[in-house]
Amino acid sequence: MAFSIFATMKLPFYKYQGTGNDFVLVDNRQNIFPKNDTKLIAHLCDRRLGVGGDGMILIEEDADVDFKMVYFNADGKESTMCGNGGRCIVQFAKFLNVISDKTTFNAVDGLHTAHIINDEVALGMINVSEVKKAEKGVFLNTGSPHHIQMVKNIDVFNVFDTGRNIRNEIYGADGANVNFVEQISENEFKVRTYERGVEDETLSCGTGVTAVAIAMTELELTNEATVTLQTLGGVLKVSFTKMDGFYKNVVLQGPALQVFKGEIII
Numbered sequence: 141m142a143f144s145i146f147a148t149m150k151l152p153f154y155k156y157q158g159t160g161n162d163f164v165l166v167d168n169r170q171n172i173f174p175k176n177d178t179k180l181i182a183h184l185c186d187r188r189l190g191v192g193g194d195g196m197i198l199i200e201e202d203a204d205v206d207f208k209m210v211y212f213n214a215d216g217k218e219s220t221m222c223g224n225g226g227r228c229i230v231q232f233a234k235f236l237n238v239i240s241d242k243t244t245f246n247a248v249d250g251l252h253t254a255h256i257i258n259d260e261v262a263l264g265m266i267n268v269s270e271v272k273k274a275e276k277g278v279f280l281n282t283g284s285p286h287h288i289q290m291v292k293n294i295d296v297f298n299v300f301d302t303g304r305n306i307r308n309e310i311y312g313a314d315g316a317n318v319n320f321v322e323q324i325s326e327n328e329f330k331v332r333t334y335e336r337g338v339e340d341e342t343l344s345c346g347t348g349v350t351a352v353a354i355a356m357t358e359l360e361l362t363n364e365a366t367v368t369l370q371t372l373g374g375v376l377k378v379s380f381t382k383m384d385g386f387y388k389n390v391v392l393q394g395p396a397l398q399v400f401k402g403e404i405i406i
């Protein structure tokens with residue numbers, strides 16, 4: 141990865157994490173960040189050579205709503221919606237005084253509302269109308285594509301190898317995120333996720349736990365309007381209104397925190 145030995149730019153950034161899904165956040169309201177530089181973004185997300193993160197998120201101006209969110213996976217490529225990243229950028233927007241405690245912002249899958257409750261963010265997610273149930277698992281899109289399957293003894297399950305195989309063998313080049321689930325109680329589930337674009341297990345996945353909550357309801361393993369999801373990085377809650385197989389008012393809630401700020405020489 142060739143970079144000039146002469147520092148050409150000092151890039152201020154902020155590190156945030158939402159239940160352990162961690163991101164490099166950059167204020168790009170002046171629109172100067174080189175968004176097409178895949179190698180640079182992958183470098184920023186590299187945990188040894190760069191800042192380190194499961195992804196990078198830009199906050200940008202938007203003509204119609206409070207701000208725009210642009211999300212990149214750790215591979216440096218712009219991707220689909222990130223639920224945990226959405227919660228982190230809302231906290232970032234408040235830190236920058238762009239918003240107070242409520243917001244409407246634009247993202248790759250459309251408009252999102254959110255409100256801040258101390259360290260937590262309740263983020264509105266897209267409606268879900270299509271849930272595909274197959275022998276190999278359940279597939280649905282909550283802003284990002286998700287494969288879901290039940291497992292036993294999830295704490296010792298081989299998420300990396302099994303997740304990578306499913307991501308490649310069933311979903312090919314486009315891939316999908318792969319979520320493994322174990323039921324703990326009537327409305328509580330443990331979830332571990334192999335994330336597309338990170339190509340590894342992450343400590344949590346926001347669109348993933350949202351997909352799991354809806355899939356568990358579709359499989360009639362729970363009938364609660366709010367489902368609790370335990371992830372390696374913490375607890376998330378997903379609530380929704382279900383009407384004839386159509387899910388609306390979908391809300392993902394959990395902690396999202398600023399970890400540190402810094403400046404990287406690139």
Ligand SMILES: N[C@H](CCC[C@H](N)C(=O)O)C(=O)O
Pocket residue numbers: 161194213219220221222223224225284285316317335336337338344345346347348
């Ligand atoms: N890796 C996902 C995007 C980020 C999803 C995840 N970090 C979340 O919190 O929703 C994909 O490319 O489909």
